[in-house]
Amino acid sequence: MTINIILLGPPGAGKGTQARRLVEERGLVQLSTGDMLRAARSSGTEMGQRVAEVMDRGQLVTDEIVIGLIREQLAKGGNGFIFDGFPRTLAQADALGDLLADTGMSLDAVIEMQVDDEALVRRITGRFTCGNCGEVYHDETKPTAQAGVCDVCGSTDLKRRADDNEDSLKTRLLEYYKKTSPLIGYYYAKDKLAQVDGLAPMDQVGADIAGALEA
Ligand code: ADP
Ligand code: ZN
Numbered sequence: 001m002t003i004n005i006i007l008l009g010p011p012g013a014g015k016g017t018q019a020r021r022l023v024e025e026r027g028l029v030q031l032s033t034g035d036m037l038r039a040a041r042s043s044g045t046e047m048g049q050r051v052a053e054v055m056d057r058g059q060l061v062t063d064e065i066v067i068g069l070i071r072e073q074l075a076k077g078g079n080g081f082i083f084d085g086f087p088r089t090l091a092q093a094d095a096l097g098d099l100l101a102d103t104g105m106s107l108d109a110v111i112e113m114q115v116d117d118e119a120l121v122r123r124i125t126g127r128f129t130c131g132n133c134g135e136v137y138h139d140e141t142k143p144t145a146q147a148g149v150c151d152v153c154g155s156t157d158l159k160r161r162a163d164d165n166e167d168s169l170k171t172r173l174l175e176y177y178k179k180t181s182p183l184i185g186y187y188y189a190k191d192k193l194a195q196v197d198g199l200a201p202m203d204q205v206g207a208d209i210a211g212a213l214e215a
Helices: 015-026 033-042 046-057 063-075 090-102 117-125 166-180 182-189 202-214
Strands: 005-008 029-032 081-084 109-114 127-130 136-138 193-197
Touching: 005 015, 005 182, 015 029, 015 081, 015 109, 015 202, 029 033, 029 063, 033 046, 033 063, 033 081, 046 166, 063 081, 063 090, 090 182, 109 182, 109 202, 117 127, 117 166, 166 182, 182 193, 193 202
Parallel strands: 005 081, 005 109, 029 081, 109 193
Antiparallel strands: 127 136
16 A cells, blocks of 8 residues: 655654654655755755755755755655655645645645654754664764764764754754644644654654554
């Protein structure tokens, strides 16, 4: 069965981690606009340079850019998508509805991952990832077994995001509350919303999402 789902929640809620699980368990395609924008910036294109500054400050990039990125990916086709970090504004949500309808697809569920602000700050300021395989680590809660080496793939290319600092995080949280949190009501009204406790242990969150998708 093919499904299309949105993972919704503030920065640091664990969207990326759960998206990766869903990719492994269900063969869905993860569409992370954050990852796409980071790829664009490191490719050194003009668009990439424009968005880099905006991202590092913690602000949202324009709707046109991210909608364009998603449109390109959907055109490639796939057997079910996980939207991770998209949509983030009401305009993006409307655009996604149109894009899915144009390609004969529909949205099955929106999973809101709920986490309180204090936990977010703790999670994000200790976060680092493997540049090779994408595994996510944390200084306190999930360090690598051997310092500086990825447990999964052995790469030493471990990095921290430029926007994972306290100032940018404040802006990211504000952007979330101002522009993204209205999507909770939007999808509730469309009967698509399910909520899970993002502070539960990782496996529990995964099980809760699976449960929400059954229902
Ligand atoms: P997080 O959820 O941890 O904030 P993301 O990787 O999803 O991280 O996004 C990082 C940054 O990329 C955002 O702060 C924003 O600048 C930009 N971005 C990602 N997705 C979108 C989007 N849908 N609309 C606008 N900007 C986006
Ligand atoms: Zn790795």
